[in-house]
Amino acid sequence: xxxxxxxxxxxxxxxxxxxxxxxxxxxxxxxxxxxxxxxxxxxxxxxxxxxxxxxxxxxxxxxxxxxxxxxxxxxxxxxxxxxxxxxxxxxxxxxxxxxxxxxxxxxxxxxxxxxxxxxxxxxxxxxxxxxxxxxxxxxxxxxxxxxxxxxxxxxxxxxxxxxxxxxxxxxxxxxxxxxxxxxxxxxxxxxxxxxxxxxxxxxxxxxxxxxxxxxxxxxxxxxxxxxxxxxxx
Numbered sequence: 001x002x003x004x005x006x007x008x009x010x011x012x013x014x015x016x017x018x019x020x021x022x023x024x025x026x027x028x029x030x031x032x033x034x035x036x037x038x039x040x041x042x043x044x045x046x047x048x049x050x051x052x053x054x055x056x057x058x059x060x061x062x063x064x065x066x067x068x069x070x071x072x073x074x075x076x077x078x079x080x081x082x083x084x085x086x087x088x089x090x091x092x093x094x095x096x097x098x099x100x101x102x103x104x105x106x107x108x109x110x111x112x113x114x115x116x117x118x119x120x121x122x123x124x125x126x127x128x129x130x131x132x133x134x135x136x137x138x139x140x141x142x143x144x145x146x147x148x149x150x151x152x153x154x155x156x157x158x159x160x161x162x163x164x165x166x167x168x169x170x171x172x173x174x175x176x177x178x179x180x181x182x183x184x185x186x187x188x189x190x191x192x193x194x195x196x197x198x199x200x201x202x203x204x205x206x207x208x209x210x211x212x213x214x215x216x217x218x219x220x221x222x223x224x225x226x227x228x229x230x231x232x233x
Contacts, residue, residue, distance in 0.1 A: 002043055004036060013212070029093065032056050047102075054090060057097040063119070065106040066128065068231040069153075071114045142175050145222035147229070148182040148206075155228030156182065156191055156206075164198035178205045180218060 002021045003014055011020045021043075026035060036056045040048050048061045053071075055061035098104070098119040106112040107128035115123050146159040156179050163177045177200070182188045188206045195204040210218065219225045 002039075002045070004039055010213075028054075028090075032093070032097075050101075053094060055094070055097050055101050057100045059100060059102055061097070061101040063094075063098060063101055063104045063121075065104060065111050065115050067229070068111055068114060071118065141221045141223050143178050143222045144175060145218055145225045146177065146179040147219075147225065147227045148179045149229075150183045150187075153229055153231045154182075155230055157194060158228040159226060160191065160194050160198055160200070160204065163204065164195075164200045167200055167203070173203075175223060176203050176205060178207065178218075178222075180207045181209055181215065182206055183209055 001018045003018050004021045004023055005011075005014075006025060007022050009020065009022075014020060021039065023031070023035065032054060033056055036048055036050075037058050039045075040058070040060060046060060048056060048058055049064060050056070050061050051064045051066065053063055053065045055063045095118075098121060101119075101121055104115050104119050104121055104123045105126050106115045106123065107126060109125065112123060112125045144163070146156060148154050148156050159177065159179060167173070179191060182191060185208070188208060191206045192201065192204070195201040195206070
């Protein structure tokens with residue numbers, strides 16, 4: 001298996017048995033429409049696995065839909081005008097490319113319904129499992145880690161309300177809530193203020209972006225990792 005990655009991508013992020021194929025940076029339309037099919041030809045690939053719902057127009061392409069981000073345009077508070085235009089262009093490309101592809105793979109029934117409505121190719125649901133084979137949760141820390149991000153769709157507010165409700169029902173605990181990866185700084189301040197107003201400020205930590213390798217360590221070391229996102233699986 002080959003993974004087409006950017007030059008600054010760390011090869012040790014790839015699982016065993018997957019080899020990195022380094023690419024020079026290019027615009028996304030050139031990368032998807034020209035570079036990926038040419039690489040597949042050279043490698044005699046049977047499948048072009050295309051994450052993020054973004055495939056080349058190629059019969060070998062399998063389109064992987066891991067969230068609803070690809071279908072539901074975000075509000076003006078979430079994206080800049082340039083980003084919204086880019087999303088619209090990407091959606092147009094997907095509508096053009098998808099009919100030529102082999103298969104669409106959503107990871108949940110909710111996403112499957114959206115995919116079936118929008119692409120006219122075979123769709124096969126493959127659930128996004130938590131425990132797969134020998135991969136088992138090893139976290140035994142004292143932190144509930146919430147996967148935050150750069151937009152309201154990450155649902156960090158929901159996590160704070162749930163944490164406050166749990167504390168009211170079950171009382172104090174040594175376990176803390178950490179909301180990681182939140183940006184920009186104004187959002188971190190807003191979430192900290194909400195935690196204070198909810199009476200749980202002393203047990204909640206809100207942090208900014210974390211390097212990938214450190215983020216993965218935080219996830220695997222947490223007691224529980226939680227995503228409250230309204231769009232991602």
